[in-house]
Amino acid sequence: MIDSHCHLDPQYFAADLSEVLTRARAAGVEAFVCVGVGRTLEAPRAAVALAAAEPDVFATVGVHPHDVAGISEADWATLEELARQPRVVGIGETGLDYYYDHSPREAQQTAYRRFVAMARAAGLAVVSHVRDAHEEAAAILREEQAGDGVIHCFSGGVTEARAYLDLGQYLSFSGILTFKNAGDLRAAAAFAPLDRILIETDAPYLAPIPYRGKKNEPAYIAQTLATLASVRGLTVGEVDAATTTNARRLFALPSGS
Ligand SMILES: [Zn+2]
Numbered sequence: 001m002i003d004s005h006c007h008l009d010p011q012y013f014a015a016d017l018s019e020v021l022t023r024a025r026a027a028g029v030e031a032f033v034c035v036g037v038g039r040t041l042e043a044p045r046a047a048v049a050l051a052a053a054e055p056d057v058f059a060t061v062g063v064h065p066h067d068v069a070g071i072s073e074a075d076w077a078t079l080e081e082l083a084r085q086p087r088v089v090g091i092g093e094t095g096l097d098y099y100y101d102h103s104p105r106e107a108q109q110t111a112y113r114r115f116v117a118m119a120r121a122a123g124l125a126v127v128s129h130v131r132d133a134h135e136e137a138a139a140i141l142r143e144e145q146a147g148d149g150v151i152h153c154f155s156g157g158v159t160e161a162r163a164y165l166d167l168g169q170y171l172s173f174s175g176i177l178t179f180k181n182a183g184d185l186r187a188a189a190a191f192a193p194l195d196r197i198l199i200e201t202d203a204p205y206l207a208p209i210p211y212r213g214k215k216n217e218p219a220y221i222a223q224t225l226a227t228l229a230s231v232r233g234l235t236v237g238e239v240d241a242a243t244t245t246n247a248r249r250l251f252a253l254p255s256g257s
Contacts, residue, residue: 001029001225001240002247003218004172005093005127005152005200008034008057009046012204013217020203021054024218030244031253032057032218033200035093035127035152036082037064041075044082051087058251060090060127066102068094068111076114083122089251091119092127093152096140099131109140116144125149125250128169134160141167148250153202157184158191165196170250172198175208175216178227186231194232194242198250199224 003024013020024032034057036047044061051059061082063071083091094115096108112128119126126149130137134156141149141164150170154161161171171192176182189197199221201207207216208223229239247253 001027001199001221002031002033002244002253003029003201003203003221004033004150004198004243004247004251005035005174006032006203006218007037007043007205008032008050008203009036009038009043011038011043020217020219021057024221025056027219027222029218029221030056031247033060033089033247033251034058035060035062035090037062037067037093039067041078041082044079048082048085048088052085058087058089058253059085060092060125061088062092062094062115062127063111064093065095065097065108065112065129066100069103069107071111080118083118083124088124089253090125090127090149091115091122093129094126095129096133096137097129097131098133098136109136112137112140113144116141116146119149120145120147123147127152129153131155134163138163138167141169150198150250152200153206154188155185156188158188161188161192165192170196170198170246172200173224173228174200174202175206175212175220175224177224177231178208179212186227189228189231194234194239195246197228197243198247199228199243
């Protein structure tokens with residue numbers, strides 16, 4: 001399995017990181033995409049450093065839509081520089097969050113457009129976070145001619161799934177898929193083509209059942225994989241092989257890592 005979206009930097013995992021990685025590897029996680037976002041650029045820097053230190057960890061760099069109001073031009077220059085570092089495989093997470101509205105919507109839109117353009121120019125995958133703004137996000141991806149990317153922690157139904165798939169985006173399913181009230185999401189997970197779906201934990205958030213409410217970690221991704229397999233009427237092995245291949249293709253992970 002590949003955990004296509006987790007936050008492993010020291011703001012979330014510090015003393016426990018090596019045990020967390022060990023448990024995940026023992027559970028069958030063969031690679032981690034560590035998404036480097038935080039209130040400052042410490043998180044993307046830490047993600048790049050972690051990817052340099054661990055052979056099975058890769059990094060993305062960006063600023064979460066919650067925090068985009070404070071990005072300076074100097075920060076943009078630093079992000080451009082970080083995006084060129086080895087083992088950086090994506091830009092983000094970026095996007096629109098109209099549920100929390102922690103940053104003004106206009107600032108979120110401006111930053112999202114700029115990150116999409118940065119990813120396209122760098123030939124990197126764009127990792128999108130979208131909440132309560134699916135139509136607006138799809139419009140930006142279309143207008144900015146986004147390249148390959150993933151809607152991380154996809155939370156919509158079949159209609160939203162179809163819109164993103166038509167734009168060439170992948171859909172990534174998190175522990176939410178295991179929640180009782182996620183029927184529309186499971187319908188979307190059954191609908192999406194097998195070659196366009198990924199799995200993720202979004203650790204330390206969104207632990208799947210039966211760990212719901214606990215601190216999430218990459219080892220728990222097996223629960224989401226099992227649910228995805230049952231929703232699609234396939235074996236765990238079949239969906240594991242497909243999602244692993246998809247993540248390797250999207251992020252252009254080197255073989256053998
Ligand atoms: Zn995330």
